[in-house]
Amino acid sequence: MSEDCIFCQIVAGEIPSRTVYEDDDVFAFLDANPLAPGHTLVIPKSHHEHVQDMPNDLASDVFAVMHRLVDPIESAVDADGTTVAFNNGEAAGQEVPHAHGHVVPRFEDDGGGPIHSIFGQRPDLDDDELDDIAASITENAGD
Ligand code: 5GP
Ligand code: ZN
Numbered sequence: 096m097s098e099d100c101i102f103c104q105i106v107a108g109e110i111p112s113r114t115v116y117e118d119d120d121v122f123a124f125l126d127a128n129p130l131a132p133g134h135t136l137v138i139p140k141s142h143h144e145h146v147q148d149m150p151n152d153l154a155s156d157v158f159a160v161m162h163r164l165v166d167p168i169e170s171a172v173d174a175d176g177t178t179v180a181f182n183n184g185e186a187a188g189q190e191v192p193h194a195h196g197h198v199v200p201r202f203e204d205d206g207g208g209p210i211h212s213i214f215g216q217r218p219d220l221d222d223d224e225l226d227d228i229a230a231s232i233t234e235n236a237g238d
Pocket of ligand 1: 099102110112113124125126127128177181182188189190192219
């Protein structure tokens with residue numbers, strides 16, 4: 096546990112939350128300032144700041160709980176879909192430095208956009224740049 100982390104304090108029961116799922120490793124609760132009814136956060140119980148800081152098994156467990164909750168969340172609020180996403184790192188808008196997945200119910204008429212709408216102009220990348228990026232990712236993913 097990280098003493099000054101609000102999500103660690105929620106897991107420890109020191110800050111109340113509307114818990115919707117809990118097991119040995121993963122905790123899920125309603126967002127206190129929801130983007131839509133049913134907006135749910137899924138977190139590892141142990142403190143890891145970024146997605147990539149979680150051990151593989153724990154990351155899989157977190158995603159498994161998100162996967163498990165999507166249907167119940169959509170049913171609870173009669174949603175037409177969900178945006179399932181992580182803000183990973185400050186530059187990506189992560190405000191709470193304890194990795195958390197968002198499951199945000201979506202509705203046909205909610206006026207929101209896809210994840211693509213977060214971004215402005217798309218970068219103009221030539222074939223060589225794309226090849227270099229792909230090669231670098233492939234090389235480092237082997238670790
Ligand atoms: P981030 O921007 O870090 O991806 O999202 C943090 C989320 O945590 C926000 O949607 C915010 O509403 C939610 N949040 C922040 N503090 C609390 C809290 O004390 N309780 C709950 N339930 N949600 C919180
Ligand atoms: Zn924490």
